[in-house]
Ligand code: SF4
């Protein structure tokens with residue numbers, strides 16, 4: 001855990017607002033975030049964890065607490081590589097990677113983007129990948145990100161390990177909902193033009 005993570009402040013029970021955030025994230029991701037019981041298995045296996053300002057287990061807890069700003073303004077949701085290691089480790093079968101996808105979408109809708117250039121490049125690559133495939137195609141997204149950020153060789157040493165553990169697929173897997181996702185993108189673009 002890095003300094004930023006250890007100094008993270010969490011709402012107290014008195015600061016619980018309502019369950020609007022939990023309801024929205026559960027509806028959009030299809031993940032029962034409310035059943036997370038904070039075993040931390042997801043965050044202990046996250047390859048990006050040491051570089052995140054919030055760990056995946058902390059994000060799950062903050063969703064339960066309704067701490068929308070803390071989550072949507074965090075860098076962690078952009079640092080997440082969508083590798084699904086967390087999802088594979090969760091004893092409750094919670095698809096944490098899908099929750100992270102949902103949080104990024106929510107942040108973009110609220111016009112919140114990463115403060116650093118690499119985060120913005122990742123944001124763009126993520127959205128392009130989702131629009132093409134209906135969900136993230138990790139290898140394609142990382143190629144787009146590397147080109148956009150010009151950060152071509154950083155973390156290249158991790159790729160063979162992730163491929164060996166089947167965390168990255170060579171070929172894209174298109175979501176059966178891809179048409180619905182593209183319609184959602186089109187609606188968002190139309191809304192954007194009206195503003
Ligand atoms: S999907 Fe994101 S949060 Fe989950 S293990 Fe991978 S990088 Fe970490």
Ligand code: SF4
Nearest residue numbers: 036038039040042090
């Ligand atoms: S592994 Fe699952 S139950 Fe455990 S903290 Fe992560 S999301 Fe919650």
